Amino acid sequence: MSKYLQMIRKSTDLRQEEIKKAVLSIIHRDGLKNLSTKNLAREVGISEGAIFRHFNTKRDIIMSIMDDVIEDLIENLRKISLEDIPPPERLFKYLCNTVTYLLENQGITILLFSEASYENDAEMLEKLNYIFNNQKQLAGKIISDGIAFGTWDESVSVVDLSSLYMGIPITLNIELILNRENFQQENFCKRMFEFILKILKK
Amino acid sequence: MSKYLQMIRKSTDLRQEEIKKAVLSIIHRDGLKNLSTKNLAREVGISEGAIFRHFNTKRDIIMSIMDDVIEDLIENLRKISLEDIPPPERLFKYLCNTVTYLLENQGITILLFSEASYENDAEMLEKLNYIFNNQKQLAGKIISDGIAFGTWDESVSVVDLSSLYMGIPITLNIELILNRENFQQENFCKRMFEFILKILKK
DNA sequence: ATCATTTGTAAGTATTTGCTCACAAAAATA
DNA sequence: TATTTTTGTGAGCAAATACTTACAAATGAT
Known part of the structure; x- marks a missing residue:
């Protein structure tokens, strides 16, 4: 039986764009302080680990x-x-x-x-x-x-x-x-x- | 025998001014990121606890x-x-x-x-x-x-x-x-x- | 001189942070 | 189909953060 259900995969290129867009959304809406990698992951809809798959560092x-x-x-x-x-x-x-x-x-x-x-x-x-x-x-x-x-x-x-x-x-x-x-x-x-x-x- | 040696005491009024000056020095020299209460205490020359004696919060x-x-x-x-x-x-x-x-x-x-x-x-x-x-x-x-x-x-x-x-x-x-x-x-x-x-x- | 008040210290606390890792599963390639 | 590569997860890590607390010592008033 599968451990994770319905995992949506996208290419790194696409994810990088999504992540960058999410950065601007968070800053605009909640301020720089709330730009944690945890919040960023939630905004994009992926796990925090995945963020670091697509970018080495914040x-x-x-x-x-x-x-x-x-x-x-x-x-x-x-x-x-x-x-x-x-x-x-x-x-x-x-x-x-x-x-x-x-x-x-x-x-x-x-x-x-x-x-x-x-x-x-x-x-x-x-x-x-x-x-x-x-x-x-x-x-x-x-x-x-x-x-x-x-x-x-x-x-x-x-x-x-x-x-x-x-x-x-x-x-x-x-x-x-x-x-x-x-x-x-x-x-x-x-x-x-x-x-x-x-x-x-x- | 004394536990702490040569403790310099100043009034809250004076310390508040020192702390505020230290804030600007740190920002100007090291950037906002380095404005931690720990660095601030070091810049003023007192302990971190003392900072919170003179101001309730950062x-x-x-x-x-x-x-x-x-x-x-x-x-x-x-x-x-x-x-x-x-x-x-x-x-x-x-x-x-x-x-x-x-x-x-x-x-x-x-x-x-x-x-x-x-x-x-x-x-x-x-x-x-x-x-x-x-x-x-x-x-x-x-x-x-x-x-x-x-x-x-x-x-x-x-x-x-x-x-x-x-x-x-x-x-x-x-x-x-x-x-x-x-x-x-x-x-x-x-x-x-x-x-x-x-x-x-x- | 006594004693309450003020100012200090050092060692904590809980929480958050950026980031890693072992492993799962989808997609691409053979 | 079988295998490799890519993208994902979720638990966990060390370090840093703002702040607290128990107690020490300097100061000022009586």
Whole structure:
């Protein structure tokens, strides 16, 4: 007679995706503290041992999610920054894509900002750094293009404006954590973009 | 013969301050993960039991630090927002005071942004909300004053600009965690203030 | 000087954590 | 069909965590 009844098997590839999704669900719903491997296993619907069949360590799961962000968000933004459309239009698209991604992947926000500083893990911080600095520098590139193009005020400091720009997605993140219901997220990117445009106006 | 040698005693008031300082030191130096009561006791130089003589729970320590932020930072900003000086000058002072506070209390940054979302603790989130929204609304008040005064463009949305404004201290926080050495923090508030001014210009 | 109060210690506690292991069973391959 | 490989289970592990407790010693009031 069988010892375990109705065991559902899936490939490691599929399970890895399920596990990563479950991580974000737990963080978004219950907070980072509840992201134990036990809870994670329950969320996925497998045993705790199975989790470690598909990932060597819990840390590997987090790192893999960070790699996803790099692949999905950053590489998309890189493409946009290189598109052959006028800088104003390009910067707008760039900002709105960022905002959309953050709205669609809300668990990631907490994961990125909390986990790295929580763990104080050098490799994690490096990945986070990569994500942050690429977002910033690619935005800076578009701004530089617009200035070189003659569209925008050349006296504006690209570095400084990139810093201010980065405040937009980050504030969005914070507002989503703190004011999730009150926050007016419609046209958020448009409204913020108008401000950036005004700064860049000759 | 004495069982313990050279026991240094201090009042609960003093110890509470020492403990709270130690919390920020540990977070700043080793990350939130290393903020165990055991490490905390070692950092202060007392036994773990003594920690619980001065605070009932570890959570109480964090809450008390958050109350300090409200008392030290927010109440100071409130006063500035009510000062009888021209809005541009007032907003500049407001921003620079915020920046200075954040630079001088770097452990607090991580504590505020990570701990609350880590614990997913309603009361903690409420305090964080209070800190965030007051900073934002008081800045908004100064902007409104300037518009009412006739100095600034009345077509600017105060709510939206306050959101953008909040990006400044928050980005500063992130940069301090990620780029601590490279980050150019001199005149940071001035450079950011110039951007806000340009947006507000008629 | 006596004694209650306060502040300290050291050695516990129960619980949770990330992770391992021996083995069961489904799926792929021969 | 027979065998190997992959995916699963559930019990259990050492280490860490927040917190407690019994008792020691310093301090302040009488």
